[in-house]
Amino acid sequence: MLNHSLKLNTKIWNDDIEKASTRLGFGKGLVKAGTNNENIVVLSADLMESTKADLFAEKFPERFIEVGVAEQNMASVASGIASMGKIPFITSYAIFNPGRNWEQIRTTICYNNQPVKIIGSHAGLSVGPDGGSHQELEDIAITRVIPNMVVLSPCDAIEAEKATIACALTKDPTYIRLARNDTPLVTTSDTPFEIGKGQIVFVPEVGLAQVGIISTGPILYKVLIAARLLEKRGIKVKVLNLSTIKPLDEKSVIALAKETRAIVTVEDHQVAGGMGSACAECLTQNYAVPMEFIGVKDKFGQSGTPQELEKHYGIDIPDIEEKVEKVLKRKV
Amino acid sequence: MVKYIEMEKLTDEKIKELKIIANDIRKSIIEMLLEAKSGHTAGSLGMVDIFTLLYFHSLRHDPKNPLWVNRDRLVLSNGHICPVLYATMAHSGYFPKAELLRLRKFGSRLQGHPHREYLPFVETSSGPLGSGLSQAVGMAIADKIYENTKTIYAILSDGEHDEGNTWEAIMLANKEKLSNLIVIVDRNNIQIGGNTERVMPLGDLKEKYKSFGWFAEEVDGHNFWEINNAIYKAKNHKGGPSVIIAHTIPGKGIKEWENDYKWHGKAPNRDEAEKALKELANKKI
Numbered sequence: 001m002l003n004h005s006l007k008l009n010t011k012i013w014n015d016d017i018e019k020a021s022t023r024l025g026f027g028k029g030l031v032k033a034g035t036n037n038e039n040i041v042v043l044s045a046d047l048m049e050s051t052k053a054d055l056f057a058e059k060f061p062e063r064f065i066e067v068g069v070a071e072q073n074m075a076s077v078a079s080g081i082a083s084m085g086k087i088p089f090i091t092s093y094a095i096f097n098p099g100r101n102w103e104q105i106r107t108t109i110c111y112n113n114q115p116v117k118i119i120g121s122h123a124g125l126s127v128g129p130d131g132g133s134h135q136e137l138e139d140i141a142i143t144r145v146i147p148n149m150v151v152l153s154p155c156d157a158i159e160a161e162k163a164t165i166a167c168a169l170t171k172d173p174t175y176i177r178l179a180r181n182d183t184p185l186v187t188t189s190d191t192p193f194e195i196g197k198g199q200i201v202f203v204p205e206v207g208l209a210q211v212g213i214i215s216t217g218p219i220l221y222k223v224l225i226a227a228r229l230l231e232k233r234g235i236k237v238k239v240l241n242l243s244t245i246k247p248l249d250e251k252s253v254i255a256l257a258k259e260t261r262a263i264v265t266v267e268d269h270q271v272a273g274g275m276g277s278a279c280a281e282c283l284t285q286n287y288a289v290p291m292e293f294i295g296v297k298d299k300f301g302q303s304g305t306p307q308e309l310e311k312h313y314g315i316d317i318p319d320i321e322e323k324v325e326k327v328l329k330r331k332v
Numbered sequence: 333m334v335k336y337i338e339m340e341k342l343t344d345e346k347i348k349e350l351k352i353i354a355n356d357i358r359k360s361i362i363e364m365l366l367e368a369k370s371g372h373t374a375g376s377l378g379m380v381d382i383f384t385l386l387y388f389h390s391l392r393h394d395p396k397n398p399l400w401v402n403r404d405r406l407v408l409s410n411g412h413i414c415p416v417l418y419a420t421m422a423h424s425g426y427f428p429k430a431e432l433l434r435l436r437k438f439g440s441r442l443q444g445h446p447h448r449e450y451l452p453f454v455e456t457s458s459g460p461l462g463s464g465l466s467q468a469v470g471m472a473i474a475d476k477i478y479e480n481t482k483t484i485y486a487i488l489s490d491g492e493h494d495e496g497n498t499w500e501a502i503m504l505a506n507k508e509k510l511s512n513l514i515v516i517v518d519r520n521n522i523q524i525g526g527n528t529e530r531v532m533p534l535g536d537l538k539e540k541y542k543s544f545g546w547f548a549e550e551v552d553g554h555n556f557w558e559i560n561n562a563i564y565k566a567k568n569h570k571g572g573p574s575v576i577i578a579h580t581i582p583g584k585g586i587k588e589w590e591n592d593y594k595w596h597g598k599a600p601n602r603d604e605a606e607k608a609l610k611e612l613a614n615k616k617i
Contacts (some may be wrong), residue, residue, distance in 0.1 A: 041477070065473060065508070073500035076463040080407075080470020083455065084478070088470075104463050104497070111457045112448055 001231070002224075003203050007190040014222065019182040021051040023121045023219060025157030026178055027052025028091060029164030034060050040090045040168060041081050045071045050180075051091040051121045071096040075104035075116070082114035087168055094120025094136035098143050098175060101172065105173075110148045115171045117164075118143070121178040122252075124268035125309040128181070135301035141273025142214075143175040144246040150195065150248040153177040153275070156186045159243055162193040170195065179268075181306060183218035186241075200256075202227045203240035209238035210331075212256035213265045215244045216275040217274045217315050219315065223266050226320035235324060242304060250282050257287045262327040264292045268310075271295040278306040290330035291315050292323040334430045340413045342389070347556050351617045354384040357614050358585045360419040360432055365599040368436040371444070374582035374595035375413040375489065378520050381419040382578055386485065390563050395425035398453040404469050404482050406453050409464020410489035410518070411445040412597075417454065418442050421607060426453050462495025464488060465515065471502045472513040472573075483567060486515045491523030499544075505573040506545035513573040514544075514566045518553070520582040522593040541575045553578030586611055 002008050011017045034040045034056050043065045048054040057064040067074045071092050078088035090097060097120050098105050109116045123136045144151045150172045152158040160178060167174040186201070187193075202224055203209070211230075215223040220241050227237045240256050242249065257263055263283065265276030276293040283289060296313050310316040357380050365371045386406065387393075393403045408417050415435065421428045427441070433441040441451040445459030456467050468486035475482045492498055505513055516527075517537060525531045534540075541548045547569040550561040559578065566574030583589030583597070586608045600608060 014446045041474070062477060065504075067500075067504055068507075070500035070504070072463070072497045073466045073469075073504060076466030076497070077470035077473065077501070077504065079456070079463075080467035080472075082470075083467070084471055084474035085401075087480075103460060104466070107457065107460050107465050108467055219426050 001203060001205050006192065006199055006201060007188050008183050008201060009188055010078045012184065012186060013228065017184045019184050020157035021180060021182050022154050022157055022160035022178045023052045023180060025154065025160030026119060026164050026176065027055040029161035030056045031059055033165050033168035034063065037087065037168060039086045041065065041086050043067055043074050043078055043084060043088060043090045045069055045074050045092040045096065047092050050093070051119060053091040055241045061167065071101040072104045075101040076108040076148035077111055078116040079108035079114045082116050083112070087115055087117065089117040089119055091119040091121070093134065094123035094177060095134055098139055101135055104141055106146050109173045110146045113148050114173060116173050117167050118173070118175045120175065122180040123177045124179055125296065125313060125315070126179050126181050126218070126268060126306040128306045128309060129303050131303040137270045137296050137301065138273070139175070139177055139269070140245055140269050145273070145279060148173055149246065150174040150244070152244055153196065153216040154243050155218055155241050156183060156217045158185055158187045158189060158191070162306050163195070166193065166195050174212050177217065179218050182286040184221045186221055186224065196244050196247050196249060198240050198244070198252040200238055201241045202237065204231070204238065209235060209236045209260050209266060211235065211237045211262045211328055212240060212260035213237055213264045213266060213320070213324065214242055214253065214256070214275070214279055216245060217268055219266055219268050222317050223320060226317045229317070230313055230321060230324055235328065237324060242275060245278055248278050248282055250286070253282050254286050257283050257289045259316065261289045262331045263289055264294065264320065264323045264327055266294040266315070268315060269295050271297050290327050292327045294319055294323055342557055342560050346389070349410065350384050350556050353388055353610055354380050355615055355617060357384060357416070357419045357423055359609055360423065360429065362600060362605050364419065364432045364435045364606050366602065366605040367433045369599055371415055371436060372412045372597050373599060374522065374589065374593070375410065375518065375520065375593050377413040377585045377586065377589070378553070378580040378582045379413055379416045379487070379518055380584065382516060382559060383416050383574050385556050385559050387420045387424045387607050391561065392483070392487070398426055402481060405468070406487070407464050407468040407471070408446065408458055408487050410461060410487065410492055411458030414446045415444065421453065437576050452456045459493035461489065462497040462595050465498050465501040467514060469510065472505070472510040473508055474562065475512055476508070476510060480512065482512060484513050486513070488515055488517050489523070490517055490519045490521065490528050490534055490537065493534050493537065502541065502546070504594045509572045510530060511570050511572055514563065515573065515575040516576050517575060518533060518580055519577050520580045522582050522596055524596055526593055538577045545572055547572065547574040548577065549574070550577045551579070553580035554584060
């Protein structure tokens with residue numbers, strides 16, 4: 001059942017659950033952050049409508065810079081703006097930002113430790129028909145490996161809005177991973193949010209959980225559907241929403257492993273280097289348990305509906321159930 | 333806010349003083365590189381006169397208060413010539429000259445390429461080519477939006493114009509009409525693999541910048557009067573960004589090393605350094 005103490009959306013099991021994209025949540029959060037702090041500057045690489053940075057541009061045109069299709073320049077320009085005491089947000093598709101401009105992010109932003117906020121929209125297979133060239137499945141891996149970087153991956157539009165407002169208040173270089181499609185609102189405005197803290201969003205009705213599922217991003221909704229199906233079949237699971245991937249909430253990850261002694265990680269990203277890898281790095285050193293990873297396995301994406309792609313690449317609801325059963329059998 | 337800067341004129345006396353300082357900085361660079369046993373000699377020596385003019389005449393800065401918020405900003409994009417940056421900073425009072433011998437040593441503030449975490453007085457960490465101009469453009473944008481009181485200087489190598497990122501920044505600076513930005517290009521015609529025109533022809537950089545909407549001047553990078561005059565014109569050009577293409581001689585000051593690209597990424601051994609230091613000691617100014 002849902003962890004009611006988190007005040008999650010009570011309509012979660014209904015067909016008419018409200019939906020919105022995490023990029024829209026970001027756009028709204030950006031306007032709020034910009035209203036609270038006049039030092040916020042936003043840069044766009046010719047995708048302001050797609051990233052929803054246009055909401056800020058309309059309201060604060062004097063603090064909005066359109067750099068053209070030039071993501072490398074955008075990253076380093078933002079480093080310069082940040083060095084003057086400002087908080088720049090750089091916005092594009094995740095494939096280009098942090099994909100195309102990785103070295104500029106590494107050297108001019110993180111090596112200089114400048115508080116630039118990197119916004120990568122349209123991440124994951126869920127971009128769908130645009131095809132593999134635009135389905136960024138490597139961004140968590142390439143951002144979390146850079147020292148000083150904070151990596152956020154909100155589960156819905158509301159959490160994305162909160163993450164945007166929260167990261168504008170920190171001095172850390174930060175990457176926020178966003179998706180294009182409207183996805184169910186799992187949380188509400190009353191759900192607490194803190195950078196660096198995971199949340200147990202689903203718990204067994206009674207007793208201890210047999211398997212822990214760790215999820216990041218909007219795929220959390222599917223994880224919750226799978227958790228409910230498993231619960232009906234008598235398999236008790238706990239679900240941890242990791243909206244901060246770095247710094248990893250080791251305490252919550254280890255606590256979940258200690259309780260369940262079997263972990264499944266779920267993400268719309270490559271298995272290699274992703275959120276699951278981050279959890280494995282932590283658990284193998286602290287409390288090693290059998291783990292299964294759901295994500296894309298060393299393949300590029302292709303065109304299709306998100307549903308077709310999730311099925312094909314094995315990150316759908318039945319895959320989650322299957323991996324939970326598998327890890328349950330591996331438990332010692 | 334309209335800015336009009338009346339720069340201090342260079343007198344013959346001031347030029348003589350700058351020449352003496354530049355000669356001393358060249359000595360420091362050779363001593364540093366000898367001690368470090370590695371580093372970039374040619375470009376460092378070639379840019380001494382420009383750095384001397386900037387730190388001892390043009391820049392609005394305070395070496396005793398390095399993080400003064402209203403200082404002009406100087407971004408060194410081609411970080412590999414940091415021996416000239418460190419030596420000039422030490423000679424102008426940012427830190428003791430004795431520290432120069434710690435270049436490239438473990439735990440030193442003087443990293444092989446500048447790193448702000450170790451030496452916060454440098455405006456940016458640099459080394460990887462092609463992103464310094466972008467950072468300077470960012471500083472100029474921030475200054476323009478919020479204060480509009482500073483001049484942002486960026487030092488670029490000619491070789492890093494091979495990088496597409498540099499041209500992205502050149503376009504944006506024109507679009508944003510950054511009249512508070514002055515770029516100085518070290519046009520010494522060498523890069524690590526040889527002559528710039530052989531590795532990747534750059535052609536007429538002045539004309540290229542002009543066609544991108546910039547105000548452009550070309551100077552002898554060892555003539556204080558010419559460089560100062562170009563900076564004066566650039567500061568008073570109000571339509572957009574300015575570039576000064578400075579023709580410099582790599583290895584300048586040491587006759588045997590001048591214009592020899594082999595000195596791009598090599599430090600002198602003891603014999604070479606002693607001979608060079610003697611040459612500088614005997615220089616008539």
